[in-house]
Amino acid sequence: MPPLNARKRAYANKNKNQDGVFMTRSVDVNDWEEMSIDNTTNVDELHSLAESCNATSIVKNSINKILVDITGQSSRPKTYTGTSRTTLWRNRKESNLIDDRSKLTHFGFVPVAVAATQHEVVLSRSQKELIQINEVFLQLQDLLKPIMNKSQENSKVLVYNFVRYSSINCYFIRRLEGMNKGQASRNAARQFWHDNNVAYRAMTIIKWSNEFLQERKLSDHCQGVHSKRKSFLNDSDVKMMILEEMRKTKPAERSLVVIKKFIDDVVVPSFLGVANRSVAETTISKYLYEWGYAYRKNKKMIYFDGHEREDVVAYRDKWSRRMMEYMEKMDFYAGENEENILEPELEDGEKKLVFVTQDESTFYANDGKNDLWLEDGENHIRKKGPGSSIMISEFQCPCHGTMKIENWSSRTKFKAGDSREGWWTYKHMVEQLEENVIGLFDALHPGCKAVFLFDNSSNHGAYSDEALVVNRMALKDRVWPVTSKFQFHDTVITLTNGEVLEQSFFYDKVDTSRDKKGRTKSKTVRYFKGIKTILEERNQWIGHDINGKAWKLDCGSPEVSSDKICCARHFLGSRPDFCNQKSALQEVVEDAGHIFELYPKYHCECNWIEMYWGGAKREARLRCDYTFKSLDSNMDAFLDKAGSIARIRRYFRRATEYIEAYSKCSDGREVVQTVKKFAEKKYLSHRKVRIPSDLDHE
Structure with a gap:
């Protein structure tokens, strides 16, 4: 340890005498106590004595210093008394920093003694409110x-204000009877606003009451009286653009x-001529x-996307x-089970007409029920994928349903x-018509078309x-063997000059060629005439459009x-x-003497066999065991159960209601509402006019 310097030695020896012994410090004890502490050796007892006498902090500090000589303990007090040297110095410094100019006396204020006044009675808010209620x-x-x-223009506002004042009156009466604010407001809310939220309306009644106590009236009801401004989205051009x-x-x-x-990037700038303006998503x-x-x-549901396309609507009309x-020459059905036949009135020589519809549907082996009764935690594992399929192509008439005679169906x-078996094409349809359907129809409906x-x-x-x-033809002639797919008749x-021309689309031409030895060979080649050759033979080849531009294919x-x-x-x-x-x-x-018609596109509601497929799919799903063998063997049973005569005739009647509505209405959604009216009202005969007159365009 390094030796002490002169300053530290002087500080260490300042309390020593000439002999080098520490000197005791003599402290004068004030007269606040007359007791002797010479025999006191217990530091805790002396300290507690000072506390019991309510000695000042200076006295306590002096006692602590005196005890140093008696007990040899430190003079530092056990608890902080706020009388340390640093704290006292800091307090004096802060006190001296206060400027006299910051005192109120510098600004002319003179302290005045407060005059003794008589104390007033202090009222609570509730008491003040009761006094005000009595006054108003x-x-x-x-x-x-x-x-x-109630026929005047602002009658609704007047009625609403009357109910508000009545609520306040009820609230005031309950308050005067001794109820508190909460009880009185809820009582008034239940009496006059029983259809509203009681807690909210009670809070509103208190608000109205406070307003009435201050203003002696209620402010006018502002709901619905704001200025009516229309959005630019109400413009028909904006609507059509969006x-x-x-x-x-x-x-x-x-x-x-x-x-x-x-709307923000295109519609707003084009119609309003401003940029950086946006429309809220809630408004849109x-x-x-x-x-x-x-x-x-x-x-x-009804497929409205292409359902109302212009070309589709034109064809549908x-x-x-x-x-x-056609329906004027057909049988219709009535009765609870559609058992009564309503025959048409035909002229001599006219044939009765019968609707025969066709459609295809595919059934899958793994197409089971989607909704099952399952126990909590139970998970029914189904086979992946739809499984093997069977496609059904079926022709139906309303009088027989599926046309059949014993095994002929x-x-x-x-x-x-x-x-x-490959894929279903028009050739399979032609085969089904020629070999089964047309002959079966003639056998079931003799004398009908x-x-x-x-x-x-x-x-x-x-x-x-x-x-x-024409899409199968080229512009120029080309080689076309007999084995090629398309063979035009x-x-x-x-x-135009009245000449009748029999024209063939093929011709034979002998082509000659030489082999490597120079020998001449010839063979007959079959050519398919191009569009140019066909038109030239008819003297109709123009070669250019109206602007003189050469024709392309x-x-x-x-x-x-x-x-x-x-x-x-x-x-x-x-x-x-x-x-x-x-x-x-x-x-x-048409070669068989019957009428051919195509349904309008996207109009499956006009084909009653679509409803039949829904019933058949339901039967198949209810009895699905996820095997193709079971599906194949039970398919006829599923279809026969779904295709009872009564059901087919009901489906047929619903489809004809759509057709009848389309003949009177131009909009598909309007037709749906019209068909709903058909379902709600019963008619004795299908032949009665059921379309309302206001829906008739004619």
Whole structure:
């Protein structure tokens, strides 16, 4: 340890005498105590003595210093008394820093002695309120005037204010009777606002009461009296622009975020001429609901997407009117089980018409029930995938349901797949018609004519391999063997000069060639005439469009121009023999002497066999054991149970109600409401006019 320097040595020796012994410090004890402490050796006793005498902090500090010589203990007190040297110094410094100018006396304030006054009685809030209630109670009675004339313009506001004043009056009475605020307000709320939330209305009554006590009246009710401003979304042009964008967007991609971005970036700048303005999503949602859109699950229903397309509606209008003409010559059914037959009135020589509809449906081996009775925690494991399938193609009439005579049936089973029976095409349909259905119909309906109805699908509208289809032709001649797929039949046309021309689409030509040895070889080659050759033989080859541009095979437009000379393919396709070309099914049906019709696209509600498929699927699911063998052996039983005569006739009646409504109404949604009216009202005869007059366009 380093030696002490002179300063530290002096500090250490300041309490020593000449002999080097520490000197005791003499302390004068005040007269506050007359007791002797010479014999006191216990530090705790001396300290407690000072505490009991309420000695000052200075005395306590002195006692602690005196005890050092007696006990040899430290002079530091056991508890902090706030009298340390540093604390005292800091307090003096802070006191000296106070400027005299900051005192109130510097600004002219003079301390004045408070005069003795008599104490006033202090009232509680509740007592003050009761006094105020007594003062205004009679004034409130003048405002309780019932509304005698409710026909005036602001009668609703007056009635509402009357109920508010009545609530306040009831609240005041209950308060004067001794109830507290909560009890009185709830009592008034139950009496006058029993249909509302009692807690909320009680709070409102207290608020009204406080306002009345202060203002002696209530402020006018402001609900519904704000200025009525219309949004720019009410504009018809804005609506059409947004709805057009909605239809262009795929349903799975539609969202409020996408629509809002389109409105903010496109609609607002184009119609309002401003940028950086946005429309709230809640506002957009509100208007979408008004415009017919809804955020809901995608449930199966009438397919409105293409359902109201212009070309579909135009075809539907003509088709439904033809159907109504056919129905005048058909049987209809009435009675609880549709057992009563209502026969048509026919003229001499007229044949009775019978609707015969066709459709296909596929049944799967693993298509079981989705809803099951399961115990808590039970998990029924089903087979993955739909399993093997059976496709059913069936023809039905309303009088027999599935047409059958013993083992002769209009129902055909087909096992689709590459490794099975292949895929269902129009050729299978033609085979079913020619070999089964037409003969079976003639046997069941002697002397009647069938109206065959098919879905408007590509398979049902397919052309035979011999049909005149311009899309199968090229512009120039090309080699075409007999084994090629398409073999056009010969055609007969009448030219503009009256000449009748029999025209073939093929010709043979002898081609000669030389081998390596120079020998000449010849062979007959079969050629398929191109569009140019066919038109040249008819003296109808123009070679250019209306603008003088040379013809191409196809102009690329899906629609034919009004002049029909936009390209070679469209021009030949507009010729009578190509325009009048019938599909393969239509040729078979009409060659047998019956009527061929296609349902409008997206209008499955007009085909009653769709309802029959639903019942058959239900039967199959109820008895599904997830084996193809069981499905195959029980398929006829499922279909026969779902296709009872009474059910089929009810399905037929519902489909004809849709057809009848379409012949009178132009909008699909309007038709749905009309058919609901049919279901709600019973008619003795189907032939009665059931369409309301206000829905009739004619």
